[in-house]
Amino acid sequence: MADVVHIVLPAWQFAAILAGPLILLAAAAAGLRFLVRRRSVSGEDRDWSVPPLADSAGATLFHRWDVRCKITALLAYSFLVAALEHVTPTLAALAVSLLALVLARSSLVRALTRLLAVTGFLVMFLVVMPLSAPALPGDTVLVIDGVDWLGFNLRGLYKALAIACKGVAIALLMEPLLTTAPLPVTLHGLTRLGIPDMVGQMVLLSHRYLHVFRHEAERMAAGMRVRGFRKRTDIETLRAVANFLGMLFVRSFERTERVFDAMRARGYRGRFPAPEEPRMQAKDLLLTGAWLALGITLILWDRFFQQGSG
Amino acid sequence: MHISDGVLPMSVTVGGYAASAALAAWSARRTRSETLPKVAVVTAAFFVASLIHIPFGPTSVHLLIPGLAGALLGPSAFLAVGLGLLLQSILFQFGGLTALGANALMMGVPALICGVFFQRLKGRTRSRQSIVGGIAGALGTAMAALILALLLAAGGEDFFGVAKIALAAHVPVILIEGAVSAFTIGFLARVKPEMLEPVFASGADGTHDTAPRDPSAHG
Numbered sequence: 016m017a018d019v020v021h022i023v024l025p026a027w028q029f030a031a032i033l034a035g036p037l038i039l040l041a042a043a044a045a046g047l048r049f050l051v052r053r054r055s056v057s058g059e060d061r062d063w064s065v066p067p068l069a070d071s072a073g074a075t076l077f078h079r080w081d082v083r084c085k086i087t088a089l090l091a092y093s094f095l096v097a098a099l100e101h102v103t104p105t106l107a108a109l110a111v112s113l114l115a116l117v118l119a120r121s122s123l124v125r126a127l128t129r130l131l132a133v134t135g136f137l138v139m140f141l142v143v144m145p146l147s148a149p150a151l152p153g154d155t156v157l158v159i160d161g162v163d164w165l166g167f168n169l170r171g172l173y174k175a176l177a178i179a180c181k182g183v184a185i186a187l188l189m190e191p192l193l194t195t196a197p198l199p200v201t202l203h204g205l206t207r208l209g210i211p212d213m214v215g216q217m218v219l220l221s222h223r224y225l226h227v228f229r230h231e232a233e234r235m236a237a238g239m240r241v242r243g244f245r246k247r248t249d250i251e252t253l254r255a256v257a258n259f260l261g262m263l264f265v266r267s268f269e270r271t272e273r274v275f276d277a278m279r280a281r282g283y284r285g286r287f288p289a290p291e292e293p294r295m296q297a298k299d300l301l302l303t304g305a306w307l308a309l310g311i312t313l314i315l316w317d318r319f320f321q322q323g324s325g
Numbered sequence: 326m327h328i329s330d331g332v333l334p335m336s337v338t339v340g341g342y343a344a345s346a347a348l349a350a351w352s353a354r355r356t357r358s359e360t361l362p363k364v365a366v367v368t369a370a371f372f373v374a375s376l377i378h379i380p381f382g383p384t385s386v387h388l389l390i391p392g393l394a395g396a397l398l399g400p401s402a403f404l405a406v407g408l409g410l411l412l413q414s415i416l417f418q419f420g421g422l423t424a425l426g427a428n429a430l431m432m433g434v435p436a437l438i439c440g441v442f443f444q445r446l447k448g449r450t451r452s453r454q455s456i457v458g459g460i461a462g463a464l465g466t467a468m469a470a471l472i473l474a475l476l477l478a479a480g481g482e483d484f485f486g487v488a489k490i491a492l493a494a495h496v497p498v499i500l501i502e503g504a505v506s507a508f509t510i511g512f513l514a515r516v517k518p519e520m521l522e523p524v525f526a527s528g529a530d531g532t533h534d535t536a537p538r539d540p541s542a543h544g
Contacts, residue, residue, distance in 0.1 A: 090422065097331045097338060097423045105331075133329045140332070140487055147486020174483055181331025185423060193415055213353070217365035217408055218415070224369035225412065232373050246380045253379065253501065257508030260374050260388075264397065264509075265517045267370035271363050278362065285359075 019150045021166075022157050029159045032167065040138055047131045050124070077119040077195040081299035082204030088306040089192045093185045095310035101321035102173050104313050105180035111309065112187040119191035129186045137179040144168075144175035198222060200290050216287055224274070228267050235259060327410070328431070328476060330423045337479045342426030348403050348433060355400035367398065368405040372412055379501055386498050391432045392465025393506050395440035396458055397513075399523030402436035403429070427476055435468035444523060454521060455511035462506020463499050470495035 024032075077085065096108045116126055148171030150156050157167040193201060202215035239259065246252050333341070356364060371394050378385040395402045407429045414422055439461040446457045470492050477488040513520050 093330065093423050094335075094338075098335045099331070136327070136329045136332075139490060143487045143490050144483065147489075148483040171483060178332050182329040185330035189414060189422070198415065213358075213361055217361060217368075217404075218411055220362055220365035221369045221372070221408055221412055222415065224366045225372055225416075228370050228373040229376070232377075246378075248380050248382055250504070253504045254508050256377060256379055257505045258512050260377070260393075260505065261509045261512030261516065263374060264370055264513065264520065268367060268517070268520055271366040271370075274366055275360075275363050283362075 018152060020153075020155045022155060024157055024159060026159050029157060029167065032157065037142065040134075040141070044131065044134050044138075047127050047134070050127060075119050075195070076302070077115070077191045080195075080302055081295045082196050082200055083207050084295065084299040084303040085192065085195070086201070086204050086208060088303040089188055092306055092310040093188060095314050096181055096184055096188075098314060099181060099317045100177060101317050102177045102180070103321060104317040105177045105184065107316075108184040108313055109180045109187075111313075112184040115191045116187055119195050121190040121194065125194065126187055126190050129190065130183065133182050133186050137182050140175040140178050141172075144178075145171040147171070148174065197290070199287075203290050212286065216285075219287065224267075224270075227270070228263065231266060232259075232263055235262065327413075327428045328424045328473065332480070333424065333427055333476060334480055337476060338423060338427060340426075341424075341428075341430050341476075345403075345407065345426045345429040345433065348437075349407050349429070352400055352403035352433075352437075356404065361404075364398070364401045364404055365408065368408045368412075371405060372409050375409070379505070381497055381501065386501060388502060388505060389432065389466050389469060389498065390462075390502070390506075391436040391469055392439040392443075392462035392502065393458075393509060395436035395438065395465060396443035396461050396506075396510065397520060398436075399440045399444065400437065402440050403433040406433040406436055431469050431472045431476065434472065435465040438468065439465040440523070447521065451511060451514040454514045455507045458510025459503045459507025462509075463503030465506075466495060466499045466502040470499070 096105070099105050099108060145167050146165065148168040150166060150168055151170070155169040157169070159165065196204075199219060202218055206212050206215050236259070239255065244255055246256075353361070371390060374393075375388055375390055378387045391402075391406065394405055398405055407425075410425055410428050410432070411422075414425070442464065443457055443461045447454045448457070473495075474488040474492040477484045477491060510521070
């Protein structure tokens, strides 16, 4: 077995290797946040009814794809991607996701929001793993001249990179999966695939009332601000936030009762009307087959042609 | 903090799905079926509550509230957690669905345990209820962090460092969560004490359903 390869670097080079990507990532995250914030603030008069998830009834490949086929293909593909282990195939998966975003004409802001949501967790991996991965025989470890307790393990870096690529690739793929059809249609597709009907209904109801309660929370927060409340790091802030939460729960539980009574009064008996019946065509199946084949190709590539690297 | 896709080994991912599907089915069974829509609406409120950020020095933390959800929803809490995670994926708050099972376990199991803990020990007095609620809140987050670390560590020795960091990062959240939960439970005990009874559990006689409703009486 090969021994651990130690490459000794002067401190400044080591610092540059560590800090360079970190600064780049931090800058990227800050830029993303700025972009997302700016877009979401610009609409002063926000629509608090349910914002439609689906983009314009677009005529892209993903919009026309039968929803059952789309769910099956993209979910199965996601699992295959999650099983990849080497850097190069995960980069390819990332490229596929980006291509899918372009093909589905997804909103850039929403894709960026998703990206932002996973950044924190994945950056933690990128920073911690190279420094904490134990040195195995055959590894290459960068160490500072004279400091031997801290080593930058390249194998850890590759592993973290693969994880980050997988995470981003799958997160981005949710955009074509979930926003190229109205939510009720997607959920109905899930039901047709064997998920209990109640799950779809509950998601639909939660999604609807989420926006109502968020509106409620915003109004309560505005009231607190008007009365001079500012968030600080102290026990009083915690108490105020707790009362705020309590009030939110009280109001929403009461509203829940009224909502449920109203539903019963309108004849709700555990079912919502189904959206129009989807029709599966040969080209839907063809696309599904092609997509799954792509995933399987990636897995085979990962398992059989990637020995040695990563 | 949620686990993102592609982090866990395949066996853990699939096992997490199987375990949480079983738990969700159990949770649905323990919820009176006609109140499932109510659970859905209440989940929306918990979702909104989890978006609230609390300043912590230069940064801010957001509440995870598995403890509160467990205390207020009882056995239905697991359903609520799974639903909330699905919503997060739909609403661009988080990534994909492959890690959904593991994430549901991570937040849902502590919620269930906290629910039992709170209902067993809450007693009658308000101060006792807030103290027990606070402990449940802290306990819920602590258990979620522990499960997160264990799941990460299942990836092998390379992941131990990340697991330790993730555990350490949760310490301030545990303290804040405990305090907020104690105050929230105290508030509810004063304002609407019936909410501290398990509302949706099957068999439990909820205060809102005093008159039995007959579904066939409509139309």
